[in-house]
Amino acid sequence: MNQSAKRTFPVSLLSCLIAAAVPAVQAQVQQTESQELEEVIVTAQKRAQSIVDVxxxxxxxxxxxLKDLGIDRFDTLSDMIPGLVVQQQSVNNNGYVIRGITSDDGSAPGAARVSVYLNGTDVSRSRASYFEVYDMERIEVVKGPQATLFGTAASIGAMSFITAKPQRDFASELTVGAGDYGMRKVEGMATGGNDTVQGRFAFVSRERDGYVENTSGEADLNGYDRLAYRPSLRITPNDALTIDLIYNYDKAEDLGTAFVSQNLLFTDDAALSVPDNDILGMDDVGVDRTVKDFNATVSWDIDDHLALTYIGAWRDYDSLEAFDADGTAFEVLNFSEEATGDQISHELRLNFSGERLNGFVGASYFQEEAEQFVGFATEEGLFLSCAGALAAAGIESCNTASTTLLTGGLASALPYESYYANGADNRSLNLFADISYQVTPDLEATVGARWVEEERESSYRSALPLSSLLSAQGIDSDLFFGLLLNTQGETIDGDADDSAVLPRFNLLYSLNDSVNLYGTVSLGQRSEVVDMSSGVKSIIPAEEITNYEFGLKGRLEEVALDYALAIFYQDYENFQVNVVDQDSGQIRTENAGSATNTGIEMDLRWSVSENLMLLANAAYIDAGIDDDADNGIYAGNQFRLQPEVTGALSYLYERPINADLIFTSSGSWSYRSSVYFDIENRFEEDAVDLLNLRAGIAANDYNWSLTLAASNLLDEEYIMDAGNTGDAFGFPTYIQGAPRTLSLEFSKRIGAF
Structure with a gap:
């Protein structure tokens, strides 16, 4: 299918979607009868609670x-969670923004700001934190420092994913889908067992061609090819003991990311490639990523008031991405990043409950070994001319004949390859406790703390050969003129120890049976960074956060509406920022000084009628580096990827057509105000709003369904990032967001649901 055909949306199809969904929604809004609203149960505080009581x-x-709204990727969660923005350059490079603060550091020594938990295990390392969202029981997103509950990586919040567990009764489901840009999807699960052993197997396979045409002769860009599967086993020898064993496998062989120059945005005319080489790990732009993990959870109800839980996990990842960083047809800035690592963790927790006292105490141990290897490939003459280093010799910028001219025709090309790598060996021991006491029937007080002892070891190595062209001119230097440390392949390392006590204090007051007020004071910390890239040990101090929060949660029974409102203020010391070195292109962490963050968030869930549910959220955030001369060049700047205003409105609708069929529809509209893509505040994008719609038919018992879905229905043109690695060399690049895409899915269920 050609590009013009891909971007054509038939008017008749759009009319069908609107005609089917909008009048039906309007009709339901006019109904006045009160409806039941199902209670939302969460486990953020390590025990099952109504979300209103947390x-x-x-x-x-x-x-x-998640299924009804078509949420099957991390980035689509942004539509549903106030104050959350998920940026995904690629499956290898994710940015999580909670309350305006970004967590996307891919270096091995760097620490996460957002805890990503999978079945109770910390998987926050940036290059391994993405996984396919399928066959989920629920997702919980918690804001503010949550070290007591989720560890030090939760310095600004946590995202907790709980997968669906095996059940005794047999059930199975299969979904197949297809769409434009060659989209293909197969997803399924099967579960069953007996009173003692239950099993479950879930999988998903997703493919889509790239939506940015690549004229270099290689594959189109910004597509994906992913496979994931999850076998799980639940063993229940008696009513008091439950053992869950879960294995996850995620494989991505995605088409590459299109880093294009500004003049090529939305033209479908990229020309990106990497040369044949020995350093990048692949000869094409693309991603090859494998993540494997195993989780064992043992839950023992000792009696009616005590429960013991053990969670042990192992995780291994290897993620390689090669990319053309200059955004032009020249093969001048060719990079790859291979992030590898393995993690082992253990947690033992004792929960206790009573009429007035609830809480937990526990200990955990986490060990991680990681490395980030960055390879670079170019052609010497082309690189030097594009850098302007040959202007004195009368050779214009990016002259592909530069090497021929400088060698008098003796050589037409001189390939050049180099690399740098940073590594980390991190260990942490945690002791934690959290106690809630019912002071009066209306007032509950919670006190919690986590003591953390960390050992962090960082390493660095690099190899930058001398340039043949520069040597011929009597200059013994690499292509970067010595601006990047060259250890000639030798590894240098350094270590540091640190400890901290991170408390939280909460008060929950019940105004009545339907309304709760709460207040929070909590401390968070992003671990210090041991940086060896200069050749000597440099310690970037730990980032410290103090969070003050006041909230209101309630339910209007007469109209079946849940609501939540929160106001917060956060104070940062030693705010860590990641910047691209303007001389070498290497990403480094800097201390930007003090910062503050103030905002308000709102969340609504309204069961308008038996057939219609409305969901709405909004957030306003005023955040940035304090405008203080002591904060240096970033003073007064807005945080990267931080919109001042975000909001979304979604609906879920169904209505009987006849005795056998049901009409189903859902949709979401999301909005974010303008953002900067760099802490220097040089690259900005205006406000963006996106509309998604789904409509279909299903059997009255839901054992099959057929759904037509449209993402970015209005074909909004927007960008996901700007600047990037190429900016350090004078070649700023941009990544465009996905255009309108259409798909058709058929699902079939068998068994007990």
């Missing part, structure tokens, strides 16, 4: 809601 700002989406 003195935290928390959002939760169950597995059925």
């Amino acid at each position: 003195p935290l700002t928390i959002s939760s989406l169950d597995g059925q809601t």
Whole structure:
């Protein structure tokens, strides 16, 4: 299919979607009868609670809601969670923004700001934190420092994913889908067992061609090819003991990311490639990523008031991405990044409950070994001319004949390859406790703390050969003129120890049976960074956060509406920023000084009628580096990827057509105000709003369904990032967001649901 055909949306199809969904929604809004609103249960505080009774700002989406809204990727979660923005350059490079603060550091020594938890295990390392969202029980997103509950990586919040567990009764489901840009999807699960052993197997396979045409002769860009599967086993020898064993496998062989120059945005005319080489790990732009993990959870109900839980996990990842960083047809800035690592963790927790006292105490141990290897390939003459280093010799910028001219025709090309790598060996021991006491029937007080002892070891190595062209001119230097440390392949390392106590204090007051007020004071910390890239040990101090929060949660029974409102203020010391070195292109962490963050968030869930559910959220955030001379060049700047305003409105609708069929529809509209893509505030994008719609038919018992879906229905043109690695060399690049895409899915269920 050609590009013009791909971007054509038949008017008749759009009319069908609107005609089917909008009048039906309007009809339901006019109904006045009160409806039941199902209670939302969450486990953020390590025990099952109604979301209204949790003195935290928390959002939760169950597995059925995720399916109904078509949420099957991390970035689409942004539509449903106030104050959350997920940026995905590629499956290898994700940015999580909670309350305006970004967590996307890919270096091995760097620490995450957002905890990503999978079945109770920390998987926050940037290059391994993405996984396919399928067969989920629910997702919980908690805001503010949550070290007591989720560890030091939760310095600004946590995203917790709980997968669907095996069940005794047999059930199975299969979904197949197809769409434009060659989209293909197969997803399924099967579960069953007996009173003692239950099993479940779930999988998903997703493919889509690239939506940015690549004229270099290689594959089109910004597509994906992913396979994931998850076998799980639940063993219940008696009513008091439950053992869950879960294995996850995620494989991505995605088409490459289109880093294009500004003049090529939305032209479908990229020309990106990498040369044949020995350093990048692949000869094409693309991603090859494998993540494997195993989780064992043992839950023992000792008696009615005590429960013991053990969670042990192992995780291994190897993620390689090669990319053309200059955004032009010249093969001048060719990079790859291979992030590898393995993690082992253990947690033992004792929960206790009573009429007035609830809480937990526990200990955990986490060990991680990681490395980030960055390869670079270019052609010497082309690189030097593009850098302007040959202007004195009368050779214009990016002259592909530069090497021929400088060698008098003796050589037409001189390939050049170099690399740098940073590594980390991190260990942490945690002791934690969290106690809630019912002071009066209306007032609950919670005190919690986590003591952390960390050992962090960082390493660095690099190899930058001398340039043949520069040597011929009597200059013994690499292509970077010595601006990047060259250890000639030798590894240098350094280490540091640190400890911290991170408390939280919460008050929850019940105004009545339907309204709760809460207040929170909590401390968070992003671990210090041991940086060896200069050749000597440099310690970037730990980032410290103090969070103050006040919230209101309630339910209007007469109209079946849940609501939550939160106001917060966060104070940062030693705010860590990641910047691209303007001389070498290497990403480094800097201390930007003090910063503050103030905002308000709102979340609504309204069961308008038996057939219609409305969901709405909004957030306003005023955040940035404090405008203080002591904060240096970033003083007064807005945080990267931080919109001042975000909001979304979604609906879920169904209505009987006849005795056998049901009409189904869902949709979401999301909005974010303008953002900067760099802490220097040089690259900005205006406000963006996106509309998604789904409509279909299903059997009255839901054992089959057929759904037509449209993402970015209005074909909004927007960008996901700007600047990037190429900017350090005078070649700023841009990544465009996905255009309108259409798909058709058929699902079939068998068994007990």
